[in-house]
Amino acid sequence: LLSVISHDLRTPIANLRGTLNLVRDGQLSKEEVTVICEAIDHRLKLSADALENLLRWGKAQLVSQAFAPTNVLVAFLVDQVLEQLRVDIRRKNIMVINDLSYAFTCWADRDQLEVILRNIITNAVKFTRDGGTIEINGRIEANSVILIVKDFGVGMSPEQIGKLFTPGRNNSTRGTNREAGTGIGLILTKEMIVANKGDIRVESELEKGTTFLITVPTGGVVQAEGLSVNCREGARVSLIEVSQGFIEVFNG
Numbered sequence: 001l002l003s004v005i006s007h008d009l010r011t012p013i014a015n016l017r018g019t020l021n022l023v024r025d026g027q028l029s030k031e032e033v034t035v036i037c038e039a040i041d042h043r044l045k046l047s048a049d050a051l052e053n054l055l056r057w058g059k060a061q062l063v064s065q066a067f068a069p070t071n072v073l074v075a076f077l078v079d080q081v082l083e084q085l086r087v088d089i090r091r092k093n094i095m096v097i098n099d100l101s102y103a104f105t106c107w108a109d110r111d112q113l114e115v116i117l118r119n120i121i122t123n124a125v126k127f128t129r130d131g132g133t134i135e136i137n138g139r140i141e142a143n144s145v146i147l148i149v150k151d152f153g154v155g156m157s158p159e160q161i162g163k164l165f166t167p168g169r170n171n172s173t174r175g176t177n178r179e180a181g182t183g184i185g186l187i188l189t190k191e192m193i194v195a196n197k198g199d200i201r202v203e204s205e206l207e208k209g210t211t212f213l214i215t216v217p218t219g220g221v222v223q224a225e226g227l228s229v230n231c232r233e234g235a236r237v238s239l240i241e242v243s244q245g246f247i248e249v250f251n252g
Helices: 002-024 030-062 074-084 086-091 110-126 158-163 184-195
Strands: 069-073 095-098 105-109 133-141 144-151 199-205 209-217 222-224 227-229 238-243 246-251
Touching: 002 030, 069 074, 069 110, 074 086, 074 095, 074 110, 086 110, 105 110, 105 144, 105 209, 110 133, 110 144, 110 184, 110 209, 158 199, 184 199, 184 209
Parallel strands: 095 133
Antiparallel strands: 069 105, 095 238, 133 144, 144 209, 199 209, 222 227, 238 246
C-alpha cells in the first residue's frame, strides 16, 4: 500500500520538475505550458487528497483519535463538500442532485463526517462519465439516518466490492478519465463510520453504477441561523448543475 501511495505522490512532483526544466530551456510554447500546468495541478490535488487520507489513517493506527459527536445538519455539510469538489465536477460536466432534506440531522463527529462524505462523493465523481449524474439523498429508519450517494457510472463487480475496505491491498481502479487513486480513502471512510456507530453498504452493477449507503445515528433538534430543524420535519432540494463552466444552485 505504501509503495502505491509513494508512487502516486512522486509522479506529479517528477512531472512538475520535468516541466520546469523544459520551460527553463525554452522548449515549450505558452500554450503547451498552460495545458501541461493544468494537468499537473489536477494531479497535485489528487496527491494532496491522498496524502491527507494517508495521514489521517496513519494517525488512527497510532493513537486514539478525539471523538466529538454533535448534531450535524447533513444537507449543509454536503453542500460544503460539493463546493470543495467544484473543479472536479465542472471538469467532467457532471450534474449533482443534492436531494437531502433539512430534516436530516445526525449524531456524529462533524469533521469525520465531512471526510466520509468527501471520500464517497469523490469516488462517485471519479467513476462517473463526462456529462453524467450523481444523486445524493437519504431516509430515516428507526433511530438511524441512511445517507445515499448514487452514481450511474462504470459500476463494480462483486469481487471488486469485496476488496473495497480491505487494508494492505491495492484496490484502486482508475476513473473514467484515468484518475488515479490509492484505495486508502475508502478504508479510512469505513473506520470513521464504525467509530461513529454507523455502517456502510455498497450496491453496484457493472456499467449501471454504484450506490453507497451510509447509516449513522439520528440527531435531534438543531438551531441554525434562526431556523429550528427537527430530524423528522422539513424539506429541501438543491440542484447543483455544472455546464458551460459555471455552477447554478436551485433551492425549493
